[in-house]
Amino acid sequence: KVNNYDVVVVGSGGGGFAAAIEAKQAGKKVAILEKMPTVGGNTLISGGEMNAPGNWVQKKLGIKGDSVKSYYKDTMKGGDNLGDPKMVHILANNALGSAKWLRDDVHVKFLDDQLFQFGGHSYKRALIPVGHTGQELITKLDAKANSLNIPIYVNTKATSLIKKNGRITGVKARYEDKKNVTFNAKKAVILTTGGFGSNVKMRTKYNKEYDKRYKSTDTAGTTGDGIVMAQNVGAKLTNMKYIQTYPIANPKTGMISLLADTRFDGAILVNQKGQRFVEELERRDVISKAILKQPGGYTYQIWNDKIDGISKTKAAHKAEYNELIKEHLLYKADTIDELAKDVDIDPAALKATIKKVNQYAKTGKDKDFHHRAGLVSLEKGPYYIEKAVPSVHHTMGGLVINDKTEVLNTKGQAIPGLYAAGELTGVIQGSNRLGGNAIADIITFGRIAGKTAGNL
Numbered sequence: 001k002v003n004n005y006d007v008v009v010v011g012s013g014g015g016g017f018a019a020a021i022e023a024k025q026a027g028k029k030v031a032i033l034e035k036m037p038t039v040g041g042n043t044l045i046s047g048g049e050m051n052a053p054g055n056w057v058q059k060k061l062g063i064k065g066d067s068v069k070s071y072y073k074d075t076m077k078g079g080d081n082l083g084d085p086k087m088v089h090i091l092a093n094n095a096l097g098s099a100k101w102l103r104d105d106v107h108v109k110f111l112d113d114q115l116f117q118f119g120g121h122s123y124k125r126a127l128i129p130v131g132h133t134g135q136e137l138i139t140k141l142d143a144k145a146n147s148l149n150i151p152i153y154v155n156t157k158a159t160s161l162i163k164k165n166g167r168i169t170g171v172k173a174r175y176e177d178k179k180n181v182t183f184n185a186k187k188a189v190i191l192t193t194g195g196f197g198s199n200v201k202m203r204t205k206y207n208k209e210y211d212k213r214y215k216s217t218d219t220a221g222t223t224g225d226g227i228v229m230a231q232n233v234g235a236k237l238t239n240m241k242y243i244q245t246y247p248i249a250n251p252k253t254g255m256i257s258l259l260a261d262t263r264f265d266g267a268i269l270v271n272q273k274g275q276r277f278v279e280e281l282e283r284r285d286v287i288s289k290a291i292l293k294q295p296g297g298y299t300y301q302i303w304n305d306k307i308d309g310i311s312k313t314k315a316a317h318k319a320e321y322n323e324l325i326k327e328h329l330l331y332k333a334d335t336i337d338e339l340a341k342d343v344d345i346d347p348a349a350l351k352a353t354i355k356k357v358n359q360y361a362k363t364g365k366d367k368d369f370h371h372r373a374g375l376v377s378l379e380k381g382p383y384y385i386e387k388a389v390p391s392v393h394h395t396m397g398g399l400v401i402n403d404k405t406e407v408l409n410t411k412g413q414a415i416p417g418l419y420a421a422g423e424l425t426g427v428i429q430g431s432n433r434l435g436g437n438a439i440a441d442i443i444t445f446g447r448i449a450g451k452t453a454g455n456l
């Protein structure tokens with residue numbers, strides 16, 4: 001079967017939806033292909049937080065001093081300056097506009113009284129969608145795409161790009177692994193297929209460390225298809241060896257722990273000896289490596305009701321809370337003694353650690369690890385202790401794109417007809433993506449891809 005469109009978008013995560021919506025609004029005939037039975041990709045199962053310097057919630061909370069420049073600097077530094085400065089400038093300049101677009105055009109609801117300060121950021125600048133997950137984003141993007149009559153072909157896996165006279169003119173796809181389908185794209189193919197965190201073979205091809213010992217926080221569809229398809233038509237790859245682990249994931253399933261977002265509001269990390277070993281707001285790679293160096297290669301995260309009162313993750317992630325309790329990966333206790341006994345930590349050692357934390361919370365100075373936001377008192381229970389391990393979360397490397405999201409070949413020239421945005425690109429996050437930067441990236445560059453295609 002053959003289908004004819006102006007623009008074919010491959011992948012229905014946040015990047016794909018943003019691209020499709022913009023291209024359609026510019027008057028193009030657009031389709032989205034999605035290999036899974038449902039839309040959303042990793043965007044759906046992510047926390048959905050989005051960095052936007054100078055945002056409206058910062059104003060409401062009286063957070064002053066944040067700027068595009070500060071956000072740019074944090075992002076570059078967070079990625080060891082391996083991001084492309086020009087592209088990171090585009091991200092920093094457009095992040096707030098992307099957030100407003102989601103809010104005003106797509107009708108995404110963000111909390112109006114809470115922000116996250118993820119590791120590596122100088123300010124609380126990440127907007128939080130209601131429900132604290134990407135479900136709010138995908139539900140609203142999907143509704144918007146529906147209202148614009150953009151067809152979404154699910155169970156439809158793009159397998160290769162069609163190249164005619166040096167130009168990409170469409171994609172070949174398989175429907176339910178049974179039927180071949182061709183999608184011709186008169187103007188553009190936009191790849192938004194996400195990263196390759198779930199593809200162990202591809203992970204180890206580029207970095208031997210991340211073999212099957214590591215689980216992944218990613219959806220099963222996150223297998224690097226777009227990167228491979230583009231490479232087969234001459235695209236250049238970059239930063240492929242940089243693979244990010246999320247430090248706090250479920251030791252049994254590898255799933256990201258969103259309940260543990262209390263870490264951004266003062267929860268501490270200790271090892272089996274009851275000792276802290278890293279600044280809790282360090283970069284994800286630093287925390288992950290530090291955890292793997294501890295006895296057993298895991299950590300415990302500890303917080304109390306006071307901290308939960310700030311981050312409100314218990315109410316937001318009830319299902320995860322119940323699941324962790326059931327699996328004995330999370331315990332609640334009224335005293336530090338009980339807490340320590342629940343997980344076989346020496347109570348005296350844990351009490352000594354907590355005593356120091358309480359002192360540092362009072363003075364505002366964490367003498368051991370220089371917690372950048374200042375520690376929070378753990379004097380009062382009830383307490384929570386959660387066991388966690390690092391899990392492969394985000395692949396920083398991928399396609400080289402330019403400011404128009406054109407995919408470049410190994411000679412640095414644009415491959416006519418081919419565009420890409422989102423996690424499968426490799427030029428924005430450098431060696432290490434900061435929290436809240438994926439959504440800002442995929443919406444910003446997804447929209448640019450859609451607008452570029454819309455102008456063709």
Ligand code: ADP
Pocket residue numbers: 010011012013014015016033034035036039040041042043044156157158159192193194195221222223225226421422423424438442
């Ligand atoms: P991003 O954050 O970059 O938008 P996501 O991981 O959220 O990326 O979404 C990528 C989507 O692309 C997922 O829903 C995934 O299932 C889909 N996908 C991956 N490979 C293919 C493919 N070959 N054909 C169609 N869809 C694909």
